[in-house]
Amino acid sequence: MSQTVWKFPIPPDDVALVPMPDGAELLCAGAQGGEVCVWARVNPSAPLRSRRLRVAGTGHSEARGGYVGTAWLAGEQRAHHVVDCGWSA
Numbered sequence: 001m002s003q004t005v006w007k008f009p010i011p012p013d014d015v016a017l018v019p020m021p022d023g024a025e026l027l028c029a030g031a032q033g034g035e036v037c038v039w040a041r042v043n044p045s046a047p048l049r050s051r052r053l054r055v056a057g058t059g060h061s062e063a064r065g066g067y068v069g070t071a072w073l074a075g076e077q078r079a080h081h082v083v084d085c086g087w088s089a
Contacts, residue, residue: 006042009035012073012080015054017088021046029069029082036071036080052085 005027010016012035024040031037036055054065058079068082 002045003041003043005039006044007032007037007039009037010053010055010082012036012055012071015052015085017050018053019048020051022049022087024051026051026066026068026084029071029080031071031073031080034073036073036082038068038082050088052088054083054085055080056083057081 006020008018008020010018018038020040021042021044023046024042027039027041029036029038038053053068058081065083065085068084071080071082073080
């Protein structure tokens with residue numbers, strides 16, 4: 001089973017369903033090219049599933065889940081905190 005790291009851009013607000021290979025391991029979150037992104041170690045041959053990721057600003061209500069990281073978009077002074085809410089049913 002060969003693994004590689006893929007980047008997944010996500011919307012900077014609310015909960016997004018992000019298709020990624022089943023079993024993907026979230027590594028970190030950050031900003032690139034004006035977008036909030038997460039990077040994950042994936043098996044490219046695994047079937048795609050939807051992962052629920054929540055992006056919230058500091059002081060906003062946070063979804064329950066595992067903290068992935070914080071992204072700072074260029075020119076903004078707002079932090080975008082990414083939380084993993086798990087796989088969609």
